[in-house]
Amino acid sequence: MVTIPFIWIMGDLLWNGWDQLSFSFVFSAPQNAGREGGIGPILISTLLIVGVCMGTAVPMGLGTALFLSEYTRHDHVLGRLIRGSLDVLAGVPSIVFGLFGNALFCQILGLGFSILSGGLTLACMVLPILIRTVEESFHAISQEQRLSAAALGLSKTTTIRRILLPAALPGLLVGIILGLGRAVAETAALIFTSGYVARMPESLMDSGRSLAVHIYDLAMNVAGGNPHAYATALVLVGLVFIINVSSSWIASRWTSCNRLSA
Amino acid sequence: MPFSTFFFFTLRVFLVGPLLWAWAWEYPSARAEGERLIITGSSTMAPLVSEIGKRFETLHPKVRVDVQTGGSSRGIADTVNGLADIGMASRALKSQEQHLNGSVIAHDGITIILHTSNPVQELTDDQIRSIYTGSSTNWSHVGGPDSGITVVNKAEGRSTLELFLDYFHLSNRDIHAHVVIGDNEQGIKTVAGNPNAIGYVSIGTAQYDAAHGIGIRLLALQHIPATLETVREGRFPLSRPLTLVTKSPPAGLVKTFIDFAQSPQVHDLILQQYFVPLQG
Structure with missing residues (x-):
């Protein structure tokens, strides 16, 4: 039952989009409002936005999760405050993040419509999921491991680097995959932050259209844009697929290395 | 520890790599004297103005x-705030916006659309008004089959909605809508998927989709057929100008751009996006 929607969606995308898909479609610039040409600049913008998002969210997320699980007691007021606000943030609709990002990054901080604004807005959106996932995986590590490390006289930093981080890595990867999935599929938060410009980005301060915004525009705003909307959707699904497969490959590779060295 | 080395290496490649790459990219193409025009507003005009900009x-x-x-209202607001150099409004300037400068670059008409299987051939303005205010709820009231009417309305802030309300002397609170839609294509898909629906969208988009086998029919208004030709001739009653808005009289680069957008050099682009160029 669960696979029916998946097969249906993939079948629909392949049926309508496969003919349009070609090497030149993926790498050339869009023409005539996206009805002709390709999605090259849009693909690059998307990768840059997601890169900025993850480059910001992963270090911050990891740090916050460490702070919550290792440096505060579980019932501490500050910890509870942070957890509570994260849970609320995780449920906020993405358009709200879009308006927030537009106000804070584009206007108050003066970044304008740019890939940087878009990536940072997405980072705010992805952080709650990331932090909670990583924190859970830190909690899953048994207390004995921490105590053994302390008994061996390891410093807190060494314990975190050598014992806790490796053990929590699968959780971190799951968090990254979930966050990436949410980031790469985002439309509402990006249309008001990274914007609508389909030109090849020349810097992070340029406005850049993401794949999801392009699909939305082609399907809902451009007459005759449907074929290319399907093809773009196919590329987006392919991208998510590649990200997922490579993450799990890294995870399995990493776990096997772990076993060898242990 | 080989695994952590491996992990942090991958982390670097996947996350930090694109950033460094982007900065490296920015360096050679930095434009010292480059100028940037920021244009915001109407989603109807955005694809056209993007092509003109290109x-x-x-x-x-x-x-x-x-x-x-983001919509015409936003285009006007951004222009007033100075966030945008030029605003796009797919309507004429209102009386309280007369301190702004508007330059028309093309025209667009709004047409009432029905599903192709709907036998109703023409509706008077009064009939349309009674359908949208909820006084007529069944197609048999206006000479159609005995089935309920699905009223498709545009979302708040869309200039198509404002133009429609203005023409029929309605306020949005009077309208009893079953479906509220955003962009033109969404409206067309909604009506094409529901034999009892009535909606209104841009003529250019509707004409294109109807010609390409989408199941919608364009209704004449006051016996004037809804075509790009009648809009260009200024005969079609429900049409609107696509306007570029500036805070002060256009000067410098802004003026160069607006002059370019009004020139015959972009007529092919306007036609490509199914709008009506200024002349001929």
């Missing part, structure tokens, strides 16, 4: 034209 960039290689969407 052609403008090829003629002025140092200029970058950034087009953002």
Whole structure:
């Protein structure tokens, strides 16, 4: 039952989009409002936005999760405050993040419509999921491991680097995959932050259209844009697929290395 | 520890790599004297103005034209706040906006659309008004089959909605809508998927989709057929100008761009997006 929607969606995308898909479609610039040409600049913008998002969210997320699980007691007021606000943030609709990002990054901080604004807005959106996932995986590590490390006289930093981080890595990867999935599929938060410009980005301060915004525009705003909307959707699904497969490959590779060295 | 080395290496490649790459990329192409035009507003106009901007960039290689969407009201607001150099409004300026400068670059008409299987051939303005205010709820009231009417309305802030309300002397609170839609294509898909629906969208988009086998029919208004020709001739009653808005009288680069957008050099682009150029 669960696979029916998946097969249906993939079948629909392949049926309508496969003919349009070609090497030149993926790498050339869009023409005539996206009805002709390709999605090259849009693909690059998307990768840059997601890169900025993850480059910001992963270090911050990891740090916050460490702070919550290792440096505060579980019932501490500050910890509870942070957890509570994260849970609320995780449920906020993405358009709200879009308006927030537009106000804070584009206007108050003066970044304008740019890939940087878009990536940072997405980072705010992805952080709650990331932090909670990583924190859970830190909690899953048994207390004995921490105590053994302390008994061996390891410093807190060494314990975190050598014992806790490796053990929590699968959780971190799951968090990254979930966050990436949410980031790469985002439309509402990006249309008001990274914007609508389909030109090849020349810097992070340029406005850049993401794949999801392009699909939305082609399907809902451009007459005759449907074929290319399907093809773009196919590329987006392919991208998510590649990200997922490579993450799990890294995870399995990493776990096997772990076993060898242990 | 090999695994952590491996992990942090992958982390670096996947996350930090694109960033470094982007900065490296920025360096050689930094434009010291480059100028940037920021244009925001109507989602109807955004694809057209993007294409005009692209052609403008090829003629002025140092200029970058950034087009953002969000609706006409937003375009006007951004222009007033100074966030945008030029606003896009797919309607004429209102009386309280007369301190702004508007330059018309093309025209667009709004047409009432029905599903192709609907036998109703023409509706009077009064009949349309009674359908949208909820006094007529069944197609048999207006000479159709005995089935309920699905009223498709545009979302608040869309200039198509404002133009529609203005023409029929309605306020949005009077309208009893079953479906509220955003963009034109969404409206067309909604009506094409429901034999009892009535909606209104841009003529250019509707004409294109109807000609390409989408199941919608365009209704004449006051016996004037809804075509691009009647809009261009100024005969079709429900039409609107696509306007570029500036805070002060256009000067410098802004003026060059608006002059370019009004020139015959972009008529092919306007026709490509199914709008009506200024003349001929």
